[in-house]
Amino acid sequence: MSDDIVARMRQSHRVGCDCVGCDAADEIERLRRDYSCICGEMRRMMDERDEARWRLCKVVGDNRGVWGCEIAKENGWDYLATEAKP
Ligand SMILES: [Zn+2]
Numbered sequence: 001m002s003d004d005i006v007a008r009m010r011q012s013h014r015v016g017c018d019c020v021g022c023d024a025a026d027e028i029e030r031l032r033r034d035y036s037c038i039c040g041e042m043r044r045m046m047d048e049r050d051e052a053r054w055r056l057c058k059v060v061g062d063n064r065g066v067w068g069c070e071i072a073k074e075n076g077w078d079y080l081a082t083e084a085k086p
Contacts, residue, residue, distance in 0.1 A: 006025045
């Protein structure tokens with residue numbers, strides 16, 4: 001038996017069944033899709049944020065004649081997250 005809750009809920013139900021269990025399974029699937037989209041968007045935004053931080057650290061660091069990691073430290077940012085960016 002599958003340990004996926006949706007598969008288990010659907011096991012004894014036909015396509016088109018309108019019981020509350022099948023409605024719940026549909027809702028769980030919809031929420032899983034939404035969650036997956038939100039996680040993808042969050043990763044994309046974190047990458048964008050890290051790149052913006054990296055650029056700011058480089059520009060400010062170049063202006064002051066210090067390494068970007070010093071600027072990151074001043075702002076409480078993890079420079080390792082930004083270091084791998086172009
Ligand atoms: Zn059902």
